[in-house]
Amino acid sequence: MTEATAARATGARLAAPALSRARLTWLLVVPLLVFLTVFFVIPVGLLFATSLNPQTIGQVTVTSDLTLDNYLRFFSRSNYLLATGRSVALGAIVAAVTLVVAYPMAFVIAKTAHPGRNTALLILVLAAMQLDMVIRLYGMMVILGDEGLVNQMLRGIGLIGAESSVQLMYNFLGVVLGLVQFALPFMILTLVGVIRGIDPSLEEAARSLGASRRRAFFRVTLPMSLPGILSGSLLVFALSISSYIVPALMGGFRVGVLPIHIFQQVAEGARFQFGATIAVILFLLSAGAVAIYLRVGARASGGRA
Amino acid sequence: MSFVEFRGVTKTFGRAPAVEQLDVGIAQGEFFSLLGPSGCGKSTTLRMLAGFIAPSTGSIHVQGRDITHLPPEKRDIGIVFQNYAIFPHMNVFDNIAFGLVERGEDAATIRRKVGAALEQVGLSGYDERFERELSGGQKQRVALARVLVIEPHILLLDEPLSALDKKMREEMKFWIKSIQHSIGITTIYVTHDQSEALTMSDRIAVMDRGRVLQIGSPVEIYEQPRSRFIAEFIGESNLLPGRLARADGTTGAVEVAGAQVPARLAQPGLSTGAEVAFLIRPEQIRLEPWSADEAPMLTGKVADETYQGALRRYRIDAAGQHLTVEVPNRPELAQLPPGADVQLYWRPESGLALA
Ligand SMILES: Nc1ncnc2c1ncn2[C@@H]1O[C@H](COP(=O)(O)OP(=O)(O)O)[C@@H](O)[C@H]1O
Ligand SMILES: [Mg+2]
Numbered sequence: 001m002t003e004a005t006a007a008r009a010t011g012a013r014l015a016a017p018a019l020s021r022a023r024l025t026w027l028l029v030v031p032l033l034v035f036l037t038v039f040f041v042i043p044v045g046l047l048f049a050t051s052l053n054p055q056t057i058g059q060v061t062v063t064s065d066l067t068l069d070n071y072l073r074f075f076s077r078s079n080y081l082l083a084t085g086r087s088v089a090l091g092a093i094v095a096a097v098t099l100v101v102a103y104p105m106a107f108v109i110a111k112t113a114h115p116g117r118n119t120a121l122l123i124l125v126l127a128a129m130q131l132d133m134v135i136r137l138y139g140m141m142v143i144l145g146d147e148g149l150v151n152q153m154l155r156g157i158g159l160i161g162a163e164s165s166v167q168l169m170y171n172f173l174g175v176v177l178g179l180v181q182f183a184l185p186f187m188i189l190t191l192v193g194v195i196r197g198i199d200p201s202l203e204e205a206a207r208s209l210g211a212s213r214r215r216a217f218f219r220v221t222l223p224m225s226l227p228g229i230l231s232g233s234l235l236v237f238a239l240s241i242s243s244y245i246v247p248a249l250m251g252g253f254r255v256g257v258l259p260i261h262i263f264q265q266v267a268e269g270a271r272f273q274f275g276a277t278i279a280v281i282l283f284l285l286s287a288g289a290v291a292i293y294l295r296v297g298a299r300a301s302g303g304r305a
Numbered sequence: 306m307s308f309v310e311f312r313g314v315t316k317t318f319g320r321a322p323a324v325e326q327l328d329v330g331i332a333q334g335e336f337f338s339l340l341g342p343s344g345c346g347k348s349t350t351l352r353m354l355a356g357f358i359a360p361s362t363g364s365i366h367v368q369g370r371d372i373t374h375l376p377p378e379k380r381d382i383g384i385v386f387q388n389y390a391i392f393p394h395m396n397v398f399d400n401i402a403f404g405l406v407e408r409g410e411d412a413a414t415i416r417r418k419v420g421a422a423l424e425q426v427g428l429s430g431y432d433e434r435f436e437r438e439l440s441g442g443q444k445q446r447v448a449l450a451r452v453l454v455i456e457p458h459i460l461l462l463d464e465p466l467s468a469l470d471k472k473m474r475e476e477m478k479f480w481i482k483s484i485q486h487s488i489g490i491t492t493i494y495v496t497h498d499q500s501e502a503l504t505m506s507d508r509i510a511v512m513d514r515g516r517v518l519q520i521g522s523p524v525e526i527y528e529q530p531r532s533r534f535i536a537e538f539i540g541e542s543n544l545l546p547g548r549l550a551r552a553d554g555t556t557g558a559v560e561v562a563g564a565q566v567p568a569r570l571a572q573p574g575l576s577t578g579a580e581v582a583f584l585i586r587p588e589q590i591r592l593e594p595w596s597a598d599e600a601p602m603l604t605g606k607v608a609d610e611t612y613q614g615a616l617r618r619y620r621i622d623a624a625g626q627h628l629t630v631e632v633p634n635r636p637e638l639a640q641l642p643p644g645a646d647v648q649l650y651w652r653p654e655s656g657l658a659l660a
Contacts, residue, residue, distance in 0.1 A: 201386045205386065209404035209451065
C-alpha cells in the first residue's frame with residue numbers, strides 16, 4: 001500500500017469532514033515534540049545553563065550571571081584532559097572489539113532462513129538484554145575476578161603459578177570486557193537488520209561471476225553492511241563513553257573516565273556546576289560521533305545530496 | 306548428447322516439489338525458454354543450473370560433465386536476474402569488471418574488455434554511473450554486459466524484461482535476441498510471458514506445477530499444443546466443448562456448437578465419442594456476412610465488437626457457444642454490427658481436438 005492510498009484509507013475511515021493530511025500529521029508529531037521538549041531539550045538546556053554558572057558548592061544554580069570558568073578549569077587540568085582521552089579511547093576500543101565479536105554472530109542470525117531457528121537465536125540475543133546490568137556485571141566478576149573461573153583455569157593448566165593471578169578486573173581491560181558484553185546485543189541487532197536487507201541475489205551474482213563464498217563476502221556483503229557497521233559502532237561508542245555503572249563496577253573507580261569524574265564532582269564534591277560542565281563535554285563527544293557518522297554514512301550510501 | 310542436460314531432476318522445498326522429474330536436453334547455441342505461470346518452478350530450475358541450490362534428486366550435466374555438485378563460481382555460467390542485481394556500491398565499470406577481477410586479469414585487459422562490453426551494449430561513457438543513476442533498460446544492459454564480458458558458455462536470463470515498461474520490453478526483446486544470435490551463446494530464458502517466448506525462442510518448454518508439459522518450437526507449441534492448459538496459456542484461444550464424431554489416425558471430426566467440423570487430433574489415441582475440447586485460434590477465423598451460397602464451418606450472431614485499432618475483435622454467439630474472432634481493420638472488410646448474422650470459416654487443418 002502506498003502512502004497515498006494509506007492516507008486515503010485512513011481518511012475514509014474517519015467520518016466526514018475528514019481530517020486533512022496536514023492536520024493528521026500535526027496530530028502525530030505534536031506529542032513527539034512535547035515529549036522531546038520535556039525529556040530532552042529542557043534537561044539538556046538546564047545542564048548547559050548550569051555549566052555556565054559560577055561554582056557554588058552544594059547548590060544548583062541557574063542564573064543569568066554566565067561564565068566560562070568551569071570550562072577553563074576543565075581544559076587547564078591535565079587529569080580531565082586525560083580522562084577525556086581515556087573515554088574516547090575506551091569508546092573506540094569497545095566499538096571495535098564489539099564489532100569483531102558481533103559481526104559473525106549477526107551474519108549467522110541474518111542468514112538463518114529457518115524461521116523457528118532464527119527466532120530462537122534472536123531471543124537468545126534479546127535475553128542477554130533482559131537482565132539488569134548490575135546482575136550481569138556481578139556474573140562477570142565471578143568469571144573474571146582474581147579467584148574467578150578464568151584464573152582458576154589458568155592455574156589448573158599450569159599457565160600461571162598457584163599463588164598468582166592475571167588481573168582481568170578493576171582495570172581498563174575489565175571495563176572493556178564489561179562494556180563489550182553490555183553493547184553486544186545492540187551491535188548484533190543493528191547488524192542483523194542491515195545484513196538481512198542485502199539482496200541475496202547480489203551475492204549470487206558475485207558467485208556466478210567467479211567469486212568464491214569468501215571473495216563474495218569481502219567484495220559484496222561486507223561493503224554493503226558498512227552502513228550497519230557505522231551506525232552500530234556509533235551506538236556502541238556513545239553507550240560506552242556515557243556508561244557509569246560498568247567503569248564503576250568493573251573498573252572499581254580506578255579507571256577514571258568522564259562519567260566517573262561527573263559522579264565524583266556531583267555526588268562526592270556537590271560541585272554541580274563543574275559536574276554539569278563535564279556532562280556537557282561528554283554530550284558534545286557523543287554529538288560529534290553522530291555528526292561524523294552522518295557525514296561518513298552519507299558518503300558510504302553514495303553521497304546522495 | 307545435449308549441451309545441457311537435466312536428468313531426472315527433482316527439487317523439494319519442505320513438502321511440495323517445486324520441480325519434479327525434469328528431463329530436458331538443450332543444444333549448443335540454442336535459445337531455450339522455460340515458460341509457465343508464476344510459481345511453476347522456472348526459477349528453481351534455473352537456480353539449480355546456476356548452482357545456487359542443489360537438486361534433491363537427479364543430476365545436471367554440461368558437455369557431458371556432471372556439474373550437480375560444482376559450486377557456482379566453477380560453472381562458467383552467466384546469469385541475469387529479474388532485478389538485475391547490479392552491485393549498488395560499485396559503479397558501472399567496476400560492476401562489469403567484477404568477473405574479470407575474479408579471474409585475475411590485469412588492469413589493461415580489464416579496461417579494454419570492459420570498454421568493449423560497454424560499447425557492445427550501447428553504454429559507452431557510462432563507466433562512472435551508479436545503479437541508482439540508471440534507468441531500468443540501462444541496468445538491464447549493464448547486467449548483460451557484466452555477464453557477457455566473462456564469456457560464459459551458458460547464459461541464463463530470469464524474467465529479464467518483467468521490470469520494464471511495455472515499449473522498453475519490445476525493444477529489449479529484439480536486442481537480447483540479436484546479441485544472443487551474434488555471439489551464439491547457449492541461452493536459457495525464463496518467462497511467464499508467452500509472447501516473449503514465442504518471438505525469441507528456438508524451443509520452448511512449457512511448465513506447470515513443477516513439471517514440463519511440452520517441449521517444442523514456437524510453431525509446434527502454438528499450433529499443436531498437447532493439452533488444454535497449453536492451448537489456453539499460449540496465445541488467445543477459443544476452446545469449445547465437443548464430442549469426437551470421427552477419428553482416423555491424426556485427423557477426425559468434432560461435433561461442436563451444433564455442427565460437425567474437421568479437426569486434427571492432438572493425441573493419437575482419441576476414439577470416437579470421446580469428450581474433447583475443440584481449439585480454434587481467433588485469428589484463424591474468417592468472418593463473412595450471412596449468405597446462402599457457401600457452406601461455413603459455423604454460423605452465428607455478432608454479440609459485440611471491440612475496436613482495437615489494428616484489429617476488430619468480435620464476440621460471436623454460435624448455438625450458445627461464444628467465440629472470439631479477430632479481424633484485421635481493413636476498409637474493404639464488411640462492418641458487422643451487433644446482432645448481424647454471420648458465417649465463420651477456417652481452413653480444416655486449423656481446428657484441433659484436445660483430450
Ligand atoms: N527457497 C525456497 N524455499 C521454499 N519454497 C521455495 C523456495 N524457492 C521457491 N520455492 C517454491 O517453489 C515453487 C516454485 O518457485 P519458482 O521456481 O520461484 O517459480 P517461478 O520462477 O516459476 O515463478 C513455488 O511454489 C515457490 O513458493
Ligand atoms: Mg521466478
